[in-house]
Amino acid sequence: MKIYNTLTRKIEVFQPLNPPAVNFYSCGPTVYDFTHIGHMRTYVNNDILKRTLTYLGYKVKHVMNVTDVGHLSGDDDSGEDKMEKGAKKYGKTVWDVAKFYTDFFFKTTDALNILRPNITCKATEHIEEMIQLINRLKQKGFVYETKEAVYFDVSKFNNYGKLSGQKLEEKIQAVRENVNVDTQKKHPADFALWFKRVGRFANHTMHWNSPWGEGFPGWHIECSAMSMKYLGETIDIHSGGIDHIPVHHENEIAQSEGATGKQFVKIWFHNNFLTVDSQKMSKSLGNFYTIEDIEKNKINPVSLRLLFLQSHYRQPLNFTWQSARASQEAFDRLKEIALELKNSNSSTRKLVKLTNKSIDFQHQFIIALENDLQTPQAVAVMWDMLKSDINYDEKYFLLMDFDQVFGLKLDEVVEEKIPDEIIKLAKERVEYKQKKGFQKADEVRELIEKKGYKIEDTKDGYKIKKI
Ligand code: AMP
Ligand code: ZN
Numbered sequence: 406m407k408i409y410n411t412l413t414r415k416i417e418v419f420q421p422l423n424p425p426a427v428n429f430y431s432c433g434p435t436v437y438d439f440t441h442i443g444h445m446r447t448y449v450n451n452d453i454l455k456r457t458l459t460y461l462g463y464k465v466k467h468v469m470n471v472t473d474v475g476h477l478s479g480d481d482d483s484g485e486d487k488m489e490k491g492a493k494k495y496g497k498t499v500w501d502v503a504k505f506y507t508d509f510f511f512k513t514t515d516a517l518n519i520l521r522p523n524i525t526c527k528a529t530e531h532i533e534e535m536i537q538l539i540n541r542l543k544q545k546g547f548v549y550e551t552k553e554a555v556y557f558d559v560s561k562f563n564n565y566g567k568l569s570g571q572k573l574e575e576k577i578q579a580v581r582e583n584v585n586v587d588t589q590k591k592h593p594a595d596f597a598l599w600f601k602r603v604g605r606f607a608n609h610t611m612h613w614n615s616p617w618g619e620g621f622p623g624w625h626i627e628c629s630a631m632s633m634k635y636l637g638e639t640i641d642i643h644s645g646g647i648d649h650i651p652v653h654h655e656n657e658i659a660q661s662e663g664a665t666g667k668q669f670v671k672i673w674f675h676n677n678f679l680t681v682d683s684q685k686m687s688k689s690l691g692n693f694y695t696i697e698d699i700e701k702n703k704i705n706p707v708s709l710r711l712l713f714l715q716s717h718y719r720q721p722l723n724f725t726w727q728s729a730r731a732s733q734e735a736f737d738r739l740k741e742i743a744l745e746l747k748n749s750n751s752s753t754r755k756l757v758k759l760t761n762k763s764i765d766f767q768h769q770f771i772i773a774l775e776n777d778l779q780t781p782q783a784v785a786v787m788w789d790m791l792k793s794d795i796n797y798d799e800k801y802f803l804l805m806d807f808d809q810v811f812g813l814k815l816d817e818v819v820e821e822k823i824p825d826e827i828i829k830l831a832k833e834r835v836e837y838k839q840k841k842g843f844q845k846a847d848e849v850r851e852l853i854e855k856k857g858y859k860i861e862d863t864k865d866g867y868k869i870k871k872i
Pocket of ligand 1: 434443444447644649
């Protein structure tokens with residue numbers, strides 16, 4: 406398997422530390438508002454990576470955090486805690502906000518058939534681990550304290566900027582007006598490990614005791630602390646969206662490697678954005694759609710997987726309703742084919758022996774995925790395979806085999822039960838036609854369509870399908 410590594414800027418041969426074990430950490434959601442399908446592009450691609458590795462025989466241990474404290478609205482430690490902001494906006498407690506949006510997040514990932522991580526860990530349940538890690542950094546001389554916070558001093562970490570390739574000097578942002586940042590902070594790129602419950606945070610709802618007084622952790626430290634706790638000091642793969650590269654992941658590296666002196670992550674796997682009119686789909690721009698919008702537009706959430714699979718994870722993907730509907734149609738077609746193949750079940754199904762042509766399709770599929778997850782190519786192999794002249798048993802076998810990675814739930818397709826009322830109307834229509842009452846027959850057809858079904862005339866009679 407080859408994967409692009411943001412750290413080396415190269416496509417590398419993937420060599421986990423202890424094969425077949427793979428330790429995989431994903432940055433999870435900040436649960437202060439509705440998750441949207443932009444986030445889902447990143448989580449679907451993480452899921453495809455995980456399923457691919459499993460398909461190839463690796464044993465993946467996947468950990469994802471849930472950020473429920475400490476993520477401020479500004480990347481430079483300015484602004485408000487997003488959780489507190491969410492609580493104010495919705496008139497609820499921060500704890501209720503966290504619970505509600507965490508549930509909404511998992512409702513969404515389940516609807517997209519994204520496999521749940523082996524371990525999901527909340528920041529608020531790992532305060533002790535974060536304090537210990539800050540202490541470790543303090544002992545090694547990486548931190549300084551101000552009246553407002555405890556900071557990581559980036560000038561003490563030699564390789565700061567190695568992930569994004571940015572030099573420290575480039576990180577010096579122009580001083581922005583009206584932005585509330587700690588004046589005692591030494592360098593703009595220094596970042597908070599712990600915020601004290603003073604000054605602008607005097608009324609912060611979530612707070613814990615620490616060697617630096619009451620307060621709450623900064624955002625970045627949670628990922629280092631939880632990743633180390635559950636996966637060890639060096640992990641195989643760490644994922645997130647490309648927006649995390651310059652600050653969040655750079656900071657995770659500084660904290661983790663500063664504390665342990667070891668390489669933190671072997672492969673950094675970053676997903677490009679889902680965009681709308683070429684702009685990142687985001688809460689702040691208000692150009693986002695949630696799973697509820699998707700369902701309201703009669704798009705099956707699972708069909709979004711097909712949409713995402715059709716573009717490579719390192720390229721931006723522009724979302725339009727037209728493309729979503731096209732994927733939905735392709736998905737419906739795929740389900741029909743899966744059902745047809747399933748119903749053609751022959752007695753040899755379980756013992757299906759692949760011919761050379763089928764083996765070749767399987768190879769092409771693996772080659773595409775092993776080449777930095779070329780999912781568009783893998784999907785094309787699937788369609789070629791379905792259009793080919795290999796027999797139905799082999800097609801069904803390969804389709805189910807490929808779907809272990811695609812996760813389109815094609816093994817669950819079942820014949821839709823047509824309601825008795827529709828069957829009765831369809832029979833009435835045939836009777837009208839036989840009596841040459843064509844106008845009446847058309848009226849019945851329209852009525853059937855209004856009720857969500859359509860009649861397709863075939864050479865042996867007709868077929869009823871759900872619209
Ligand atoms: P957040 O809750 O903002 O930390 O985002 C959760 C994950 O979704 C992060 O890995 C982000 O990089 C990613 N993400 C946010 N917006 C998008 C988008 N429009 N397209 C793809 N990934 C995104
Ligand atoms: Zn993170």
